[in-house]
Amino acid sequence: MSNGRRSNAPTLEDVAQAAGVSRALVSLVMRDSPRVSVESRRRVSDAATKLGYRPNLMARNLASRRTLTIGVLLNDLHNPWFAEVTDGIHDAAERHGYQLILASGRRNARLESRALDTFLASRVDGIIVAGCRLPATRLDALAREVSVVSVGRALPKTVLGSVTTDDAFGARLAVEHLHELGHRRIAHIDGGKGAGAAPRRSGYLHTMRLLGLTDVAQVVAGDFTEEAGARGAERLFRGADIPTAIFTANDLSAVGAIDVIERCGLVIPDEVSVVGFDNTSLAALNHIGLTTIHQPRREMGVVAATMLIDAINDRGALTDVLMAPSLVVRRTTARAPAAGSSASRSQRNSVMSAAPTAPARSPREAKTS
């Protein structure tokens, strides 16, 4: 019953009969070919709408041997980063008459792999992988069957194209911003082996060196999570030489760090400045107001899709594009505290070290207990 609803969907043939023309002519009208008389066009489209005809994409693609479709594999729907990249891809694809089919890898290599198989089985004209976790060799093999562009992850030595943010440059922007505010003791909570973590870390180290701050550079391990940010901050503020500024590998870590810092009784940004990375909506929340590094996510999507479509149509090659990030100043950064205030700062710190191993707890909780 319910599944039989479409069983008798009208076909090209039906329309042709109703309009009293050949199937080929209907086909031409459906693809609005210019070589159809006004009269025929009218009759055919009238018949089509009357019958509620809708071209069968599978039959069309099968016969025409192309799908005008690009498959987009999103690593994680939960992360808004992907939503913005997808918006850009969508815009560019639409402009060129391409359709998108999305799939979510759900942070799982097996599912990602399966989704790619489905793309191939559907004979998409090209593929964009965003934040894909699959090994480079797998992707390279894929890219030998169909054009593939990677967003957010560079894949040197493969035939894939890629569009990434210049993470090292972003790190440099962050550090320079803090340096210009008079900070010297700038620490970094990194992203472990997550995507982009390495260049952000090395960009940080490199810039610190350029600024002659190698001796105060300090990297603590993290993994892009809020908790990692909190742990990192705890470790940083436990020691004697506490930093006046922290640059974290992403916004989420920054929020975790802020939480701990405020709980230590330190005031942000007066006593400690914090810079995140990504400029997620989280950073923009008024309640947080995080100074951070912005990635041109949407534009990355546009560039990726455009490059892919050009390659599909032999109008260009797949290359590796590096996009420039930018600094967004909000309210977690300020001039470094005057040297004289360092006494009060280390005093405060002693409060904190009274419970150095305690799990992250907010000031709210502390108050009510």
Added chain:
Amino acid sequence: MSNGRRSNAPTLEDVAQAAGVSRALVSLVMRDSPRVSVESRRRVSDAATKLGYRPNLMARNLASRRTLTIGVLLNDLHNPWFAEVTDGIHDAAERHGYQLILASGRRNARLESRALDTFLASRVDGIIVAGCRLPATRLDALAREVSVVSVGRALPKTVLGSVTTDDAFGARLAVEHLHELGHRRIAHIDGGKGAGAAPRRSGYLHTMRLLGLTDVAQVVAGDFTEEAGARGAERLFRGADIPTAIFTANDLSAVGAIDVIERCGLVIPDEVSVVGFDNTSLAALNHIGLTTIHQPRREMGVVAATMLIDAINDRGALTDVLMAPSLVVRRTTARAPAAGSSASRSQRNSVMSAAPTAPARSPREAKTS
């Protein structure tokens, strides 16, 4: 060149020739039919892997007249709510051997409509629309061609199935929680005409009535945004009879409200309690720790997909399912302040009313300026 890569993809025929069997046999092997001898199966699959054969989905679906695919229309990729629902859909679909194709409506009715057309053109077996904005009549028309289930929006008087949260009940949980903590003056910042806003509002009003608090019930207009939450809180705390608790239509509004409340010098939860709705990742942030109402998002996806697939296979009808939300207590709610402290509260309030129309600004900003 690059677009020619797939032009000579091997077909069933090629495999059949390589294995020295008929096309039909290869087809049977590819769909692992039981009626194939072990020997043939081996030879065919060997030939297939050697050639790198991959069944062409379009041809398969065209010939078999079904796609085993369900189209999922997501209203807004930026909202993590959709990601979790999609996870649930994905799980259920996979369990039944169905594939998903996702499309994003990007909060735009025209795009949503187009995506649905594509689904129909692709002859998906069923459709799930999540948070769809299209008019009920449009969806009803769609549902006459193919089975459709709506998630997050009930559509009475249509042939669609639906899975929604019992928003009114959620509101009741929130209000009762606050009431149990001794609050009486509980205000609501609503969601305007957004999805679910109406039942949350009426659930609030109804529960207040049940608790005999009709005279102190107070609803201010919002629209599910952070800014609306901030504005709502400003309005609430400007008056003389300020509430001791606020229930907002969603988490984002709650964050906006918290921001303003803290800026007024009021302490959360000691002086004001706040309850959000949705239990987004935002609420779970340690820095925020919002008490909120949880929607069983993932399970909603599972239920929607299961119901759809059952309907597709004539094993069940499409119905309207209401899922029960639950209360998640974090750190923004506490016992209502003792009556004696009301003096200090209204004093504080006067601080705020010094700049009642100022745009939302954080304490941080205030400090640095």
Added chain:
DNA sequence: CATCTCCGGTAGAGCGCTCCAACTGTAGAC
């Protein structure tokens, strides 16, 4: 030994479309 069952396998007719070569008719060129 004829017949009946199965099991494993096959031929061939589609599925609904596009594409190509070819055809018709009208118009302009000479």
Added chain:
DNA sequence: GTCTACAGTTGGAGCGCTCTACCGGAGATG
């Protein structure tokens, strides 16, 4: 009046698969 040009239209051969017969032969049955 014949030739070319071209716009408009058409038949038919696929695209790569599934599905419905149907077929041949081994073993069971009487």
